[in-house]
Amino acid sequence: MAVKTGIRRVGMEAGNVPTQTKDCAALDPFMAFHINKGLVRKYMNSLLIGELSPEQPSFEPTKNKELIDEFRELRATVERMGLMKANHVFFLLHLLHILLLDVAAWLTLWVFGTSLVPFLLCAVLLSTVQAQAGWLQHDFGHLSVFSTSTWNHLLHHFVIGHLKGAPASWWNHMHFQHHAKPNCFGKDPDINMHPLFFALGKILSVELGKRKKKYMPYNHQHKYFFLIGPPALLPLYFQWYIFYFAIHRKKWVDLAWMITFYVRLFLTYQPLLGLKGILGLFFVVRFLESHWFVWVTQMNHIPMHIDRDRNMDWVSIQLHATCNVHKSAFNDWFSGHLNFQIEHHLFPTMPRHNYHKVAPLVQSLCAKYGIEYQSKPLLSAFADIVYSLKESGQLWLDAYLHQ
Secondary structure (H helix, E strand, O other), X not given: OOXXXXXXXXXXXXXXXXXXXXXXXXXXXXXXXXXXXXXXXXXXXXHOOOOOOOOOOOOOOOOOHHHHHHHHHHHHXXXXXXXXXXXXXXXXXXXXXXXXXXXHHHHHHHHHOOOHHHHHXXXXXXXXXXXXXXXXXXXXXXXOOOOOHHHHHHHHHHXXXXXXXXXXXXXXXXXXXXXXXXXXXXXXXXXXXXXXXOOOOHHHHHHHHHOOOOOOOHHHHHHHHHHHOOOOHHHHHHHHHHHHHHHHOOOHHHHHHHHHHHHHHHHHHHHHHHHHHHHHHHHHHHHHHHHHHXXXXXXXXXXXXXXXXXXXXXXXXXHHHOOEEOOOXXXXXXXXXXXXXXXXXXXXXXXXXXXXXHHXXXXXXXXXXXXXXXEEOHHHHHHHHHHHHHHHHHHHHHHHHHO
């Protein structure tokens, strides 16, 4: 973290404990994103541009110091409880179930032939593989499985590169920006579809309307979302952009991992389907996976507060931008435990099987400081995406016509 106004020097003492004072605004994201603070230390001296004198205030009025202090106490409690330690058997079984589904997809065509029903069943199984591998690569990408970054990075490359055909560097580049400033326009790439395709959030939508900006008929966005959202994101955008990203940024290792996915796909399915059949199967799988991915990833954020960066404290940003979906065996599996989005954003390196254990503590923290802790049924969460798009579209239209 670079030292800016209001941020004291971020250094490390023995035992990997940050030396900065408790009022350092950089401490919370630093602690949240890194599992090996000592390793990061060597990169930090070059970022130091100065230190505040002791009498200088280092907490800005837009930040809730009491909330931050109590959250840091909560994090210390969580670490003492052992909730940051992963159960490796959990992740091994998850990987095995993905590999078994992958084999089952191929066996479906090999045993039952390539007629329509086996073809569609194979596609459903493969889309399940892709979705579940997406959640697993997310675990490795957040360094939440192993205690060392090296093993997390290696397995991240394997899962996202070989099992999914995407570059790990692209995911890291996009996803950590999202975690640093979720739902902050201009800083969270996950809401970059505003304003070109959608008007998001009440404040930004009204602002867009007042400026008489109309890139799309936003008052109908809750309808065309079903056309350009879930069906199109992966097959029509991500699929080509990931190659552009890897080549443009010269991520040759990532590109090599990606190629192994396509080589494996061709070698295993070409004898059964031929080239045209493989292309058709691949498109159907990406189409189905795209629906799964979009609904799950947007249900926790799109209905929540979206605005420009208002320089709030890190904990408040996370809490205002996220909501949960009720726990159940299916919801946990279907969403990769991202139904605990609040806990995931507060503790991104926590193994997902521990989210439900820390949830009551987070609820108590929110209740004490008057912050709404939202948790809802899965289908209600899906519906809220559409309702929020309808509401922000109407707000845009009213401002566009009357303000």
